[in-house]
């Protein structure tokens with residue numbers, strides 16, 4: 001059976017849920033993800049946002065596994081440039 005025919009349902013779009021959805025999508029699963037918080041790109045509330053972000057070697061390896069490390073590095077330099 002093609003994995004595209006299989007659906008994975010995830011609860012929570014935090015760091016783990018988001019990364020896992022990228023891994024499962026890459027493996028061919030159709031992923032549905034439920035998040036109780038509002039979309040922070042659209043929500044104006046500042047509570048819960050962090051002023052900095054530390055990414056460990058383990059984090060970089062997690063991103064590299066789905067080919068997202070280079071994309072994140074581009075954003076990192078944009079943030080640093082202000």
Ligand SMILES: Cc1cc2nc3c(=O)[nH]c(=O)nc-3n(C[C@H](O)[C@H](O)[C@H](O)COP(=O)(O)OP(=O)(O)OC[C@H]3O[C@@H](n4cnc5c(N)ncnc54)[C@H](O)[C@@H]3O)c2cc1C
Nearest residue numbers: 011012013014015016017034035036037050052053054055
């Ligand atoms: C202030 C702060 C700063 C931090 N800074 C860093 C940092 O710089 N670098 C770093 O590596 N780590 C940092 N951490 C730690 C990091 O945020 C956690 O280790 C990481 O978020 C854990 O990921 P997670 O996916 O397990 O949980 P979360 O990121 O907490 O994700 C869980 C998600 O599930 C959702 N959820 C829960 N229950 C439900 C439900 N019933 N239905 C739908 N959605 C639900 C929640 O809303 C949440 O979005 C920081 C933590 C805090 C509090």
